[in-house]
Amino acid sequence: MTQDKSYTTEEIANLLRISKLTVYDLIKKGELPAYRVGRQMRVDAADLEAYKARAKGAYSRQPSYMVPPVPQEQPPAMTRNIIISGQDVSLDLLANELEKQEDSFRALRSYVGSINSLIAMYRGEADVVSTHLYDGDTEEYNVPYVRRLLSGHSYLMVNLVSRWAGFYVQKGNPRKLGSWEDLKKPGIIMVNREKGSGARTLIEEKLRQHRITGREILGYDREEKNHLAVAGAVARLEADVGVGIEKASLMVGVDFIPLIRERYDLVIMKKKENELLIHSIREILSSTSFRQALEAIGGYDLTHTGEVMYETP
Incomplete structure (x- = not known):
């Protein structure tokens, strides 16, 4: 039955002919209800049709005598979707810890590379991005690229791991x-x-x-x-x-x-609505449980984990 069918974010993107980041943005804004199944976000077919109807203005044309639809399960009103962008498994651990620590956050994952993650952040399509970009002129990681790509913005760069x-x-x-x-x-x-x-x-x-x-x-x-x-x-x-x-x-x-x-760093925009997010992530990075989880995976150097590598005024 239609009401039992659900779609992945990739399938939604294909159906609507939009990017996956646009789908995440619709979810983040609460315009497209979604829920997590394991590491994957899913959208019910009924919610997709409701979104399409709203986009067409169909709801404003419904007669007043119609029986209203059964309300779909929605995330709590104060829940904020946090898009964490990058490919390393350490980010999946971070996403899980963020949801455990702060009920007001729902962590969504976007598995794209460093430069595309920073571009998504510039466009307002990602909240936490990871980057490991080597600059041959300075022999430095990340800072030269972030300064260029996020020019004019205020942000914090904190180390996740080295590898x-x-x-x-x-x-x-x-x-x-x-x-x-x-x-x-x-x-x-x-x-x-x-x-x-x-x-x-x-x-x-x-x-x-x-x-x-x-x-x-x-x-x-x-x-x-x-x-x-x-x-x-x-x-x-x-x-x-x-x-x-x-x-x-x-x-x-x-x-x-x-x-x-x-050096594998995290970048977060410094703005008022991100104050709790920055505080929560820094607490996670300094926690014993998170470090033990990273050590169990192996292959990481945690010497600078949680250390601020660069910060704009």
Whole structure:
């Protein structure tokens, strides 16, 4: 039956021909009722039809003698949807802890890369974004990019974790890959990350530093959307090398060559309505339970977790 059917946010985006971020914005504003099933947000078919009818102005044309529809379950009036954008599993833990700690927040996840996350924040489509963007000119992570992309805004940047980034190579490293210059070895096949991701930015900056162009590397045009997919391509012998974080190599079963310790930071806009959000997140980052959960996953350096890395006046 129609009333029993529900849709994922991706299906809603396809049906309405809008982006997933627009769907999240409708949910955030309370215009499209949604509920969580595991890590996934779902929208009932009846609520979707009601939203479409409102958008067309249909409700204003209903005769007064009609029986009103049965009210759908709504989140509490004071509940605020918080969109946390980024791909690392540590963000899923953060989302869960935020809902446990503060009843007035409902944490929604958006799994997009660092640059697209910052662009979404600039547009008002994300509340907490993660970023691990390496700048080759300053040898610094995140601050140069955030200052450019969020120019004119007031924000706080706090460290979530640090982690190793490097090469995924086949077991035993048969091609003897250990440095960025090795990508120029004859016959080396690479698998790349998508444009806008932190890993892709690292690759482009390091190649620029070493005066290597993408067209010199076989497979440079092949793009995957996450670390596991890159490591998986290497494991299946479809490529000799890919770039990502250590954790994915352990999950897939390829060797990992560490090259750089990257800083994975959170960015939150400094505005009055975010005061409780900032306070809650900083409390979570400093809590023993959250740190223990991160340590259980493995692969993270928590030395600077919770530390403010940059803050505008």
